[in-house]
Amino acid sequence: MNIQDNYLKNKKNIFFSENKDIQIHREKLINIFENDRFDKKNNESLRNINLKNFIDFKYKYLIPEETAVINNNQENSYSIVSVNGQCSSFKDDKIEITKIQDEDYDDFSKNNTIENNDHFVNLNSLFLNSGFKIVIKKNNDIKIKISNIITDDNLTIFQKNNYICEEGSSLNLIEEYENKNNSTSNILKVIKLEKNSQLNHFLIQDNSPDHNLIITTHSSCKKDSAYTQKVYNFSEGYVRNFHYSELIEANSEADLQGIFFLKNHNISNNKTFVRHLAEDCKSNQVYKGILNDRSKATYFSNTYVDQKAQKTEGYQLSKGILLSDNASYFSKPELKIYADDVKCSHGSTIGPIDENAIFYLRSRGMSKIAATKILISSFINEELSSIDNEQMAEIIQKKLVRYLSKVK
């Protein structure tokens, strides 16, 4: 079934189908698909994937409403179980959670600076069937943990989330994706940081081989705000991490980091893109990957510095270890600089594990396998030791041990 047929068949169940403006926008998106015909050659968003899995998606509309659980056991700390992309409404004097509204969709689609040819973002807008919005109210310091649960096989979730950190607020957000269903989650998160706010965003991805996760975030930072994102991808299924940040007002910061651990035939596509649109802003984009067996990864990083964005500092780094001759990692860092007073750099190093280091460790009595494991751990040591949340550090450590146990 082609995209248009699928859309028409399910239209009545898709969010905001009654909204005329949104309908017009969606028709435009269908035209993009019709004209582009998924030209894999020239489209970063389509690299390394089997399109059939995503075009002939199993669109089974079974999303139960309002089944999420929200706990607020500790002061300023919330635990949420989001079911099939949905979350119950909740409100207190610090946070507010609501179902996604027409205006949230509209707000994003009108201001969308994500390239139009990102087909997965467009599919998300076209087939939207779940989502919620969280607002952190002014000057509050909040911790939230969201467990994202998919309850059924053969389900395709098109989820949109809006996270808004109001002025002076601070949010520590941990999101877990650990699903074992044969299903696909296509999630777009639009994140807004108002003046002087801060968001530390951790994404832990650990899905089974049958679960596909396509996750896109679009964050925008106003004056003196800072967005930090750390992605830990241990999934055995396909994962796409595309993360865009815009520094729209002075003295704001974006730090986009990720580590992925691949094995078997697994594929991970990654992209970070920071647009510096104001003065005195800083950005950092660092992705590291460990690839075993026949796994494949891509990482595109991009820093755009507008001519207004003087005194920009923007750094990019990509590193990869290939544990097998059959693994591959393609990395492409880019800088586009239109201002003259900037400090920017990019670098990329990918290769097999350092044989001299292995020899050195073995010459002290360590087995080859133990030496390999210790070198893998050391490769990501900086990222692991910088996790200041004890509970999270423990979770990541356990997953790392599990990954290492399969390294031969």
Added chain:
Amino acid sequence: MFLEIKDLSVKIENKNILKSLNLNINKGEVHAIMGPNGSGKSTLANVLAGKEDYEILNGRINFKDNDLFDLNIEERAQEGMFLAFQYPVEIPGVNITPFLHSAINSKRKRMNEEEIDNLSFAKLLKSKASDLGINIDMLKRSVNTGFSGGEKKRYEILQMSILNPDLAILDETDSGLDIDALKIVTDGVNKLKTKDNSFLIITHYQKLLDYIKPDYVHVMVNGSIVKSGGSEIAAEIEKDGFQKFQ
């Protein structure tokens, strides 16, 4: 015989490096190998330690009644062989203390000895480091990372004193050391010497041999040992260079 190298020929990337090399070392002896650049000294050290880049064309090596070629790199270390590297490898993110703790326990395990616990190991490490003038703070750092040339060599000797090998191979341990560091390093080596262990010292210069007295000195040229004798050979080389041996 503790170490017996018989008729050893080795090549790397189609280049013959060692050519019918013979060398015997008994328990408790200190041997020095001197030779010009490119004579194959470091290749010999690497082949003994088990580096896999080389192709063994001919010959055999016995170490403590084992055919050395039957042992892989870590088994050789666990059997008591130790190579102090000419260029110790920097390994960011691998902390010195747990690495050395794991190394000593892998050796003890092979020897069917009880593993050393954290506390006893910390005490041992601290005491050995203090003997070598190594600052305790250095033990919190990553292996060789950000170390000066002298610190790296001192750290090699610290590892040697912890692992207490039966045969220690020192590959140009004197290179890059100032006179004070050389004295500390050689003192460390001399403290380890017993009648039960042996040393193979590879160097260009006699200076090192002023501090560590060898029982035998061998001259290595073009992949073979061309002359063997006592300390007088080192003095001869110091005076006339390697020219006359080539």
